[in-house]
Amino acid sequence: xxxxxxxxxxxxxxxxxxxxxxxxxxxxxxxxxxxxxxxxxxxxxxxxxxxxxxxxxxxxxxxxxxxxxxxxxxxxxxxxxxxxxxxxxxxxxxxxxxxxxxxxxxxxxxxxxxxxxxxxx
Numbered sequence: 001x002x003x004x005x006x007x008x009x010x011x012x013x014x015x016x017x018x019x020x021x022x023x024x025x026x027x028x029x030x031x032x033x034x035x036x037x038x039x040x041x042x043x044x045x046x047x048x049x050x051x052x053x054x055x056x057x058x059x060x061x062x063x064x065x066x067x068x069x070x071x072x073x074x075x076x077x078x079x080x081x082x083x084x085x086x087x088x089x090x091x092x093x094x095x096x097x098x099x100x101x102x103x104x105x106x107x108x109x110x111x112x113x114x115x116x117x118x119x120x121x
Contacts, residue, residue, distance in 0.1 A: 001100050003073070004045045006054035007034045010082045013053070016089060025050065038062065042069040051100050063106045064118070072106045080111065088114075 002023040005014045009026070017024035030036050030044065038058055045052045051071040052059055063072045073096065077085055089096070092114040099105050102119040109115075 001097055002048070002050045003053050004041065004048075004050040006041065006052060006056060006059070007036075008055050009053050009075070010085075012082050013086060013089070016086045017053075020090075020093060045069045045071070051105075060106065060108075067104060070104045071100055071102075073100075074106070074108045076108050076110045078111070 003017050003025070005024065005026045007027045011026060014024045014026045027036055027041060028034055030041075032040070038056070041052060042059065042062060044050070046069055051073050052069040053073045053075065055075050055077070057074070059069060059072055060074050062068055075085060077088070088109055092109060095114050096107060099107050099116045099119055105119045106117045107114065108117055
């Protein structure tokens with residue numbers, strides 16, 4: 001699993017994924033940094049087979065309506081602390097790995113759930 005963390009995702013979450021052996025990038029490392037448009041983030045992720053990790057509901061709509069980004073992890077956690085978010089990611093890591101083995105997948109994590117909303121080949 002390779003991930004691209006959106007602008008509002010803490011760098012500690014990026015480092016969490018790296019600590020688990022995954023390649024992780026952050027939008028702030030792209031050429032346009034935090035000014036990168038959502039469409040360009042999705043295109044970059046799709047071209048590089050990256051899972052977009054975001055809190056942004058706009059990516060959800062784009063995935064469901066346009067199938068881009070192809071792989072999406074939406075954190076619907078409100079103002080949960082970064083440490084609590086990392087704990088949830090760690091709890092669901094096996095589920096995430098299995099879900100994102102699909103080339104097209106959308107997973108949403110809430111405070112008390114992890115739903116695979118769409119998965120296909």
